Amino acid sequence: MPANVPPTADDLIEPLARAVRGYYDDLAVVALSHGLSSSQARALIALREPLSMRTLADHLVCDASNATGLIARMEARGLVQRTPSLEDRRSKVVCATSDGKELALRIRAEMRTVHAALEALTPHERAALLPLLNRLGQLLAH
Amino acid sequence: MPANVPPTADDLIEPLARAVRGYYDDLAVVALSHGLSSSQARALIALREPLSMRTLADHLVCDASNATGLIARMEARGLVQRTPSLEDRRSKVVCATSDGKELALRIRAEMRTVHAALEALTPHERAALLPLLNRLGQLLAH
DNA sequence: TATTGTTATACTCTATAACTATA
DNA sequence: TATAGTTATAGAGTATAACAATA
Secondary structure: OOOOOOOOHHHHHHHHHHHHHHHHHHHHHHHHHOOOOHHHHHHHHHOOOOEEHHHHHHHHOOOHHHHHHHHHHHHHOOOEEEEEOOOOOOOEEEEEOHHHHHHHHHHHHOOHHHHHHHHHOOHHHHHHHHHHHHHHHHHHOO | OOOOOOOOHHHHHHHHHHHHHHHHHHHHHHHHHOOOOHHHHHHHHHOOOOEEHHHHHHHHOOOHHHHHHHHHHHHHOOOEEEEEOOOOOOOEEEEEOHHHHHHHHHHHHOOHHHHHHHHHOOHHHHHHHHHHHHHHHHHHOO
């Protein structure tokens, strides 16, 4: 048995990248099966809470003009809705419709590879992983 | 203190999604700063080892015709190279050039949010996280 | 017959630039 | 002046269909 040296941040990069890629591939496949691009899936997931166009574009790390087209297509499909903001007359608020919310839930539920992976973990592993994921999520949110 | 009930797979989905999103956003921003799209960055990272066009397309979860255009643009930029396969004359092998390999390393190194997050973890947390990420990565690889 | 890679086509994603309305 | 959203435009990503070469 080697000396019990704690791993460095660099030691974690590669395993983290693999896990992330596995998750993202699953999401892309499931979203595609519902006719959603990855961007649309990300937008729909972000729209659990209503957001302004500006905030949504920031969240998607894309230009505002891109968000316009993206949301316009999703609105034409009945997944989201734009309404004028009451506070700032320049601004619009985007909400997921009931159809949109339902689709978001279904996509999340149909990510079988991810679900299977998490269920394959032992209760002990899950208990150890949860606080670490919460920590990571907090630290990674810019 | 509440009863020590181990978390279910569902309890982990949301924290996992947040962590993944943080990682992926960081990657997209850094890749963009080098003029690479997310797809190109994914391809370049996948090309640590030479792959056939077919295998690469499978890896990127996209159609083969898409891989053709993607790799053609990267080849024009000198990041990758296509050579005929010696074993199967229908097939081509894609390799990252030295420029391509260097760029992949730089992108990985410049993901400062991810690095900072991993470095903010305590040695104990890192030691606990490493085997869990390896498990997850293995389970998520389809 | 099946598979690998490509081309042609059409649509979506994305950034830049220019514009209107509002702050 | 600065900001929110849109439109126009151009280049990149993506799937479908059809094709040539090879297995």
